[in-house]
């Protein structure tokens with residue numbers, strides 16, 4: 001319909017934007033987590049009422065609403081199991097990527113949650129159920145970001 | 157009219173310019189405080205209502221889903237409601253019909269806003285509310301609407317800027333007694349008139365601030381209310397109404413949409429003469445003139461007469477009709493949806509005699525909270541009583 005109309009005369013139109021830029025805070029629990037990554041540590045927290053370990057840690061247990069405090073944090077070992085993975089060939093605009101990005105969901109040992117991040121191995125070396133560990137950026141380049149972890153790699 | 161509905165607990169965070177907490181964490185603190193205030197646990201709650209204004213503020217699309225865990229919604233029926241600035245009061249109307257209908261016995265209502273996320277100024281989030289064909293090419297600013305309304309209001313009734321400024325003076329001073337207040341201060345009419353002109357006649361001190369914060373209440377029915385508290389506060393009326401979507405076609409000096417919402421709530425509450433029957437009121441005051449505008453729309457005085465009530469001191473806490481004893485949006489702050497719920501909570505505390513230094517002088521039996529929003533055309537009203 002629109003195309004047919006268009007052949008007769010140009011449709012009057014306007015270009016506009018929804019300009020949005022945001023400044024996000026990591027939050028109380030998020031900051032604890034990111035400061036841990038900066039030190040090369042995984043900090044999780046435990047809800048004793050639900051016997052559940054959250055990674056990343058939360059300010060509260062969403063199941064029972066208990067407040068999870070600084071002292072409920074515990075460091076977990078840098079080791080987990082790959083639950084699932086994919087390699088993505090397109091970027092967010094639908095353009096073909098030269099090198100596919102590989103992402104996985106990892107269950108870190110001692111936690112009850114999934115953790116999503118990039119996988120560093122070659123596609124042919126990846127399998128569900130394999131043991132993985134995080135590779136941290138060199139200390140001087142860590143700045144308290146999820147990208148202080150470069151990605152996860154297979155442990156053999 | 158279904159089951160009687162009570163508010164039995166309330167809680168809120170401080171209102172601040174920029175919270176370190178995430179939106180979820182703010183929602184959690186408010187929700188937990190509301191539950192704790194009436195000895196309730198999350199498992200006692202049947203359903204959760206979330207109120208939050210545009211996603212753009214927090215910078216998270218599908219904000220209702222994002223905030224759900226902080227609002228205590230895991231494993232429960234959950235709904236986000238949204239009527240712009242009117243959301244905070246409207247969310248209580250939603251909680252009301254959840255309980256009144258008998259679908260749920262208990263309901264947690266949580267309102268959150270984190271406006272500081274929006275860069276460089278949350279004002280920008282409003283630029284795209286204007287019509288892209290006839291208005292946006294003019295480069296509009298949200299303040300246009302308020303300035304044009306204010307101008308028309310002053311002109312129609314011969315109201316002076318000095319009179320309107322008294323609202324800002326009163327509310328910012330009232331907020332000095334509110335522990336959660338963001339911009340409480342003692343100022344003079346002179347200060348308001350000398351403050352920066354933003355969009356004539358709107359000046360800096362005529363306007364509420366940008367805020368982060370959250371509020372929550374616990375609602376239940378008449379059968380369970382006393383399990384949670386000895387002092388339930390009853391929701392006796394709710395109302396909401398929409399004016400035309402074309403802001404230029406509305407009566408710029410009279411908020412008809414507020415009147416319609418109020419009439420709906422008064423009828424439900426069996427109120428025939430609101431001027432005699434409403435003891436304390438929290439009308440929506442994002443701008444000082446709006447408090448006056450809304451008092452008239454709520455039929456609590458004649459059109460153009462609200463400034464006189466103010467000048468005569470009748471709207472002070474020790475006056476005949478205390479107005480915004482909390483300190484309002486002008487003094488406590490304006491995290492959109494949370495600000496509206498803060499008003500309902502203030503009436504809740506006033507009626508229970510728990511407002512501390514803000515407690516009004518007269519014995520209050522019935523109070524009203526009102527908000528306003530959408531494209532500046534919705535009125536939302538809640539009437540509470542003990």
Ligand SMILES: [Zn+2]
Nearest residue numbers: 047050061064
């Ligand atoms: Zn728990």
